[in-house]
Amino acid sequence: MCGVFGIRSPDRDVARIAYFGLFALQHRGQESAGIAVSDRGRITALREMGLVAQVFSEEKLRGLRGELAIGHTRYSTTGSTHWANAQPIVHNGRARTVALGHNGNLTNAAELREELAERGVRVHSTSDSEMIAALIAHDDAPLEEAVARTIAKLDGAFSCVALAENRLIAFRDPRGMRPLCLGRIGDDWVAASETCALDLVGADFVREVNRGEAVLIDGDGVTSLQAAPADGGGALCIFEFFYLARPDSRLAGVEVHSARVRMGERLAEESPVEADLVLPIPDSGTPAAIGFSRATGIPFSEGLIKNRYVGRTFIQPEQGLREQGIRLKFNPLAEVAGQRVVVIDDSIVHGNTTRQIVRMLFDAGASEVHVRISSPPVIGPCFYGIDLADEDELVAARRSIEAVRSYIGASSLHYLSLEGLTEATRRPESELCRACLTRDYPTRVPVEAAKLRFEPV
Ligand code: SF4
Structure with missing residues (x-):
């Protein structure tokens, strides 16, 4: 349960727009919030525990300048509740620096962690999201190829927004388990977990990010890559329909x-x-x-x-x-x-x-x-x-x-x-995941599926 948002706009206050986008996505995670901006390729991020309105002030937003921004609201699944797991995660790699916000959960995180360790790459947080950023950041291939290769290695649910090389990237797993859509404000592009965030920032819905697709946005326009083949009819989470998504959002065309x-x-x-x-x-x-x-x-x-x-962070009563x-x-x-x-x-x-x-x-x-x-x-x-x-x-x-x-x-x-x-x-x-209601899972189920599997003992 997380919300992601991204925007590229050379003329607007992108951090402020990301802030309002996150505000609309607050229901998807109340544990931490963060925004990363890219200013001519230089990435700055601010992330803290708490609600969007608690984390950001006018002053903090004014310090986040750039042409691109991504934002994230978090509710923990893999990884425990502490600052290091707040997002966007920023990973400085051999090939590039990547800021990333992830909604979903990987089912092969243990294997990926091993692969990264064998290559001598250290990840600092206990969430699986940093592994995605690290895989892109340490891949020497051009950015498009690095993103496509990373997507091909991941299993499970991932709807992500990322910043790298002054480009906004939005990508979604081959089953499309979590929502992710694209919108436009004038000539500028926006990506968001749910359409309600597009509505709040005045963006028009363009389309959903396709299953297995990566969309890269920069000053030259939009590049779409089918990074991994879409898996069957997909497996959009049915919980989104009855519980998670905001009622004013549209999922797969359905209000x-x-x-x-x-x-x-x-x-x-x-x-x-x-x-x-x-x-x-x-x-x-x-x-x-x-x-x-x-x-x-x-x-x-x-x-x-x-x-x-009553937020998640309220003081516990006696x-x-x-x-x-x-x-x-x-x-x-x-x-x-x-x-x-x-x-x-x-x-x-x-x-x-x-x-x-x-x-x-x-x-x-x-x-x-x-x-x-x-x-x-x-x-x-x-x-x-x-x-x-x-x-x-x-x-x-x-x-x-x-x-x-x-x-x-x-x-x-x-x-x-x-x-x-x-x-x-x-x-x-055939287009839905209903596994928690049927026990018929659309992927291999991870062996050690416990939430805190990467926590130090
Ligand atoms: S339907 Fe259940 S098992 Fe499938 S993604 Fe949604 S919450 Fe998870």
Whole structure:
């Protein structure tokens, strides 16, 4: 879960535009943020732990001058939470200096690390992203060839933006597992994880970066390379559709909000219930709750109010307050008292949050709490950039649906079928990764898949 952004513009304040691009991508990672600029080939980067608005000030942005900029918001998958793993990563290599922002996760990082070590190349961070930068930076071939050769060596999920030799590079893995699109502001080019970032900076959507394609942008225009053959129909992450992407983004031509409303409508068809109110778990459950309410005629209610300012970096409360736990984030309205409520969320991963919300609604006087989930049970881990935790932490991995219902304490529980979810995305099954819902992985699964596999013991 990361967001990437890139821009080339000789006349605009590229760091400021990257800042706003990252602002639109904040939902993809709240752990760290960074921007790197290239000024006639000289790269300067600033990256810190925290939200985009916490990391950058006017003064810091003014210090980032150049014609090109890339930016990154991070949520860790491979590599732990500390500054060295914040991005963009800058790697000074034998052939060139490369700044890189990566969304995704490599499944052959251990092999790549060995290959780099054999060549005497040291990588300083524990994330797999620096290996991509290092492979390009130490390749003596011309930049296009170095990028193409690097892409051919990588396995797993990668949507990247990079700066090298005063060129902006955007590339995507052969399965297109994570989104990446191109846009234009006047004559200038922009790359971003999601179309919502293009909208915010006033760029028009041009197209998605193709699977296995590298796009190099400089003063002479755009060069496109099919660096690796596209793999079958692709494997765009279905989690992007129901959870990760912002609802105002378009993924593979599909508006995410509409897809989520369809998921809610289908959920209503598949698992109707007698109830008085439909409540979303905000904000992720909201579009599906709209769909559920429309399809059933049960009134939609805001029922649960979310505190939107609880970031990942907030100060941990003391024990007494921690027991209030979920109230840091949600508080129910009095109107739920005496009502039969249907709570809609996009997914259940660990089950703890859902369990606490169900308890909170009963405490607030709800007479029945029915839970409806707009995706199927999550039964396997993700190796491609979404931190779903290990299988033994996934509540549905080894439990029946009835056992999950009993664990969360709901009056009833239903999940959307895999078929219903897929149809709601309007993308064929052959173009999607659904592996955490089916355990049918599109790549070789890494042997040592633990998140912290490169951490010093
Ligand atoms: S395993 Fe799940 S979360 Fe990971 S890429 Fe596939 S669908 Fe997405």
